[in-house]
Amino acid sequence: MRHQAQVLKGHLDMLLLATLADGPRHGYAIKEALREVSGSRFDLPTGTIYPALHRLEDAGLIRGSWSTVDGRRRRTYELTSPGRRRLSGDRKAWQEFSCAVASLLGEEPWPATT
Amino acid sequence: MRHQAQVLKGHLDMLLLATLADGPRHGYAIKEALREVSGSRFDLPTGTIYPALHRLEDAGLIRGSWSTVDGRRRRTYELTSPGRRRLSGDRKAWQEFSCAVASLLGEEPWPATT
DNA sequence: GAGGCATACGTAGGATTCCTAGTTATCAAG
DNA sequence: CTTGATAACTAGGAATCCTACGTATGCCTC
Incomplete structure (x- = not known):
């Protein structure tokens, strides 16, 4: 019973912060x-998004506030200062990570167009 | 109680295959x-490496065989045909994934060398 | 006014993955 | 004989993401 590909692989928090x-x-x-x-x-189910946002809010990286628009309640999030710092660090970590992976994947960085 | 950074984030199998x-x-x-x-x-503990190799072998992506060198037993692994195909697919998926992440991270793809 | 669809939020529980922390064993160097 | 490098293993926990639900509103069509 294989699980469906978890396409995000631990980078979801970074992507959510980047979106904000x-x-x-x-x-x-x-x-x-x-x-x-x-x-x-990245077409993620809400069961992935909402718990992640709660995580980030509990961690103090984003701040949420309720409002109502057209009769529908919304929770609007914004980055906090720690969140901005985290995103900045995540960007750097991503560069390093993706470079390391690329070098391990071998010399062929791009499939030749021939 | 934060877990230590899981630097591999779901790409371990690909990296192991690439190494082989x-x-x-x-x-x-x-x-x-x-x-x-x-x-x-990527300085991984053996508790990460060995179970992952067992996973890959169970999945038929690598094949292992015992030998003894200098009195120490070794299990040597090699890629199978399905493993090679998987690696090829993983490379492609990595390209797509890393491009998608890069585009979500915003316009600044590389820190300027200035 | 009933049904469907997009919007908008949520939780419970399972599957998977990686790490910590331990064990066992050989060989070489001190 | 003790330490360190080599070489393999496992059990159990923590974290993450997904599936599968549940709730509710507004709008459009029939």
Whole structure:
């Protein structure tokens, strides 16, 4: 019984923070932004998004506030200062990580167009 | 109680397969190769390596065989055909994944050398 | 006014993965 | 004989992501 590919592989928190770097968004909008910007590669179920946002809020990396728009309640999140610092560190870590992986994957960095 | 950073984030199997792409190696040698090629970024405990190798062998992606060298028993692994195919697919998936992440991380793809 | 769809939030529990912390054993160097 | 490098193993815990639900509103169509 194989689990469906967990495409995010531990980088979800970074991606959520990155999505909020442009400005505050509510949960559903974050999900949509992630889907659109990634060309549907990151089309995450809400059961992935919402618990992750709660994690980030508990960790003090984002701050949420309730509002109501058109009769629907929304929880809008924005980055905190620690969140901004974390994102900055995550970006650096990602560079290092992806470089290390690329070098381990071997000399062929790009499939030749021939 | 924060867990120590899980630097591999779901890509361990791919890295192990990639290490075997150059030719057969035994477990300990794989661990060392991973450490050296990555500049010590991937210095994994044996409790990570060995179970992962067992997983890959159970999945039929690598094949192991016992031998004894200098009185020490070794289990040497080599890629199977399915393993080679998997690695090839993993490389492609990695390209897509890392591109998607890069685009979500924003416009600054590389820190300027200025 | 009933049904369906998009919006919007949530939780419970399972599967998987990686790490910590331990064990066993050989060989070489001191 | 003790330490350190080599070489393999396992048990159990913590974290993460997914599946599968549940709740509710507004809008559009029938």
